[in-house]
Amino acid sequence: MFAAAATKVITMQEVSKHIKEEDLWLVINGNVYDVSKFANEHPGGVDTMVAAAGIDGTSDFDGVGHSDSAKKQLITYQIGRVHKADLAAWGKSK
Ligand code: HEM
Numbered sequence: 066m067f068a069a070a071a072t073k074v075i076t077m078q079e080v081s082k083h084i085k086e087e088d089l090w091l092v093i094n095g096n097v098y099d100v101s102k103f104a105n106e107h108p109g110g111v112d113t114m115v116a117a118a119g120i121d122g123t124s125d126f127d128g129v130g131h132s133d134s135a136k137k138q139l140i141t142y143q144i145g146r147v148h149k150a151d152l153a154a155w156g157k158s159k
Pocket residue numbers: 091098100107108109110113114117122125126129130131132133134135136138139142
């Protein structure tokens with residue numbers, strides 16, 4: 066079950082529909098994370114997460130210098146991946 070969720074391909078078009086505090090997906094290193102249930106507990110606040118939603122949030126996540134513990138938490142929220150080409154094209158269109 067986990068493997069299927071982790072490898073499910075999600076489009077950036079779909080990701081871009083989940084950009085609200087209560088329905089929030091993040092894309093970090095090509096992986097898609099549903100952080101809806103975590104956003105309110107995030108030590109860095111909800112707003113930082115909302116600001117990184119609907120786009121490639123990798124540089125936002127990495128820029129903070131998150132701890133190894135924070136990086137390990139990511140896997141808990143993974144629901145799939147985006148295609149590299151999709152992500153690249155999306156970035157350019159923004
Ligand atoms: C699923 C994604 C994320 C997880 C699991 C996560 C987790 C955490 C954790 C555990 C901390 C506490 C410090 C640490 O252990 O490094 C933290 C701090 C922080 N995070 Fe995140 N984070 C995520 C995404 C983001 C994003 C996208 C941003 C956008 C810039 C962000 C901004 C921050 C900031 C600014 C802090 C520092 C808070 C402070 O020390 O005052 N985080 N995050």
